[in-house]
Amino acid sequence: MSTQPTLRPAVLITGASSGIGAVYAERFARRGHDLVLVARDKSRLDALAARLSETHGVKIDVLQADLTQPADLEAVEARLRSDARIGVLINNAGMAQTGAFVQQGAQAIDTLIDLNTTAVTRLAAAIAPRLVEAGAGSIVNIGSVVGLAPELGMTVYGATKAFVLFLSQGLQLELSPKGIYVQAVLPAATRTEIWERAGMDVNSLPEVMDVEELVDAALIGYDRREPVTIPPLHVAARWDALDGARQGLLSDIRQAHAAERYQAKA
Ligand SMILES: NC(=O)C1=CN([C@@H]2O[C@H](COP(=O)(O)OP(=O)(O)OC[C@H]3O[C@@H](n4cnc5c(N)ncnc54)[C@H](OP(=O)(O)O)[C@@H]3O)[C@@H](O)[C@H]2O)C=CC1
Numbered sequence: 721m722s723t724q725p726t727l728r729p730a731v732l733i734t735g736a737s738s739g740i741g742a743v744y745a746e747r748f749a750r751r752g753h754d755l756v757l758v759a760r761d762k763s764r765l766d767a768l769a770a771r772l773s774e775t776h777g778v779k780i781d782v783l784q785a786d787l788t789q790p791a792d793l794e795a796v797e798a799r800l801r802s803d804a805r806i807g808v809l810i811n812n813a814g815m816a817q818t819g820a821f822v823q824q825g826a827q828a829i830d831t832l833i834d835l836n837t838t839a840v841t842r843l844a845a846a847i848a849p850r851l852v853e854a855g856a857g858s859i860v861n862i863g864s865v866v867g868l869a870p871e872l873g874m875t876v877y878g879a880t881k882a883f884v885l886f887l888s889q890g891l892q893l894e895l896s897p898k899g900i901y902v903q904a905v906l907p908a909a910t911r912t913e914i915w916e917r918a919g920m921d922v923n924s925l926p927e928v929m930d931v932e933e934l935v936d937a938a939l940i941g942y943d944r945r946e947p948v949t950i951p952p953l954h955v956a957a958r959w960d961a962l963d964g965a966r967q968g969l970l971s972d973i974r975q976a977h978a979a980e981r982y983q984a985k986a
């Protein structure tokens with residue numbers, strides 16, 4: 721990686737070996753950012769890094785890591801803590817899981833939660849103090865519209881993505897006043913390997929977005945500093961209404977007593 725000072729922060733992207741992460745890598749390289757690419761498949765990362773650095777003239781480091789493995793996760797955390805050039809974290813690595821809840825084994829549940837929630841939180845926690853100290857930087861967390869409302873066969877996956885949205889909104893509250901931009905991106909079905917990896921045929925879906933269109937839309941939200949970007953949502957007011965209703969509900973929470981409908985009848 722360059723030791724030359726640069727105006728553009730380096731970007732660390734998890735899950736950069738394919739799909740959404742690989743397109744983020746290409747787009748940030750095109751914008752002139754140096755990159756740190758993270759995933760398990762080193763040969764794919766090396767090939768992407770070689771192509772992007774040759775095409776765009778940026779410096780690219782590859783960090784092979786299985787983010788469900790404690791030692792690997794710690795290595796990425798250490799990089800985020802110590803490398804002052806990294807000013808943007810794209811928390812993208814994730815996996816899907818479908819099927820009935822009663823059929824899911826403990827190991828599969830652990831792996832899903834470790835990758836989709838624990839790693840996302842730990843990596844944000846690793847970079848945040850340094851960004852706060854600098855008073856600048858961005859954290860982008862890739863959630864999913866599946867995290868907005870429960871769907872049959874997606875219970876644990878959806879719960880992990882609801883966590884990502886909640887985490888992002890909490891980080892916005894805490895970090896925005898300190899100059900940090902936090903974005904939650906919520907794709908719907910997008911044409912990537914995630915479907916095949918989870919044993920699903922993407923071609924059986926009625927509608928699918930191309931991955932380049934998804935990332936380009938997410939980057940428009942990023943450039944506008946949107947807190948929540950939902951590229952497939954065609955009526956933006958729907959999100960405002962949902963978020964507003966949640967805040968409205970909070971105004972009717974009274975902590976001192978149970979609501980009248982829960983008062984024991986005399
Ligand atoms: N595609 C879709 O329809 C949607 C996707 N999303 C979200 O987008 C994100 C990216 O997924 P997408 O691009 O679609 O899928 P892909 O399967 O194409 O990409 C997933 C990326 O995560 C990496 N990854 C998987 N497991 C691990 C692990 N244990 N440790 C480190 N890296 C890992 C993979 O690389 P490697 O195998 O080399 O480790 C790969 O680079 C995910 O968070 C997903 O939930 C959200 C909504 C819809």
Ligand SMILES: N[C@@H](C=O)C(=O)O
Nearest residue numbers: 816864866908909914
């Ligand atoms: N990744 C997809 C589900 O498997 C999604 O979030 O839509």
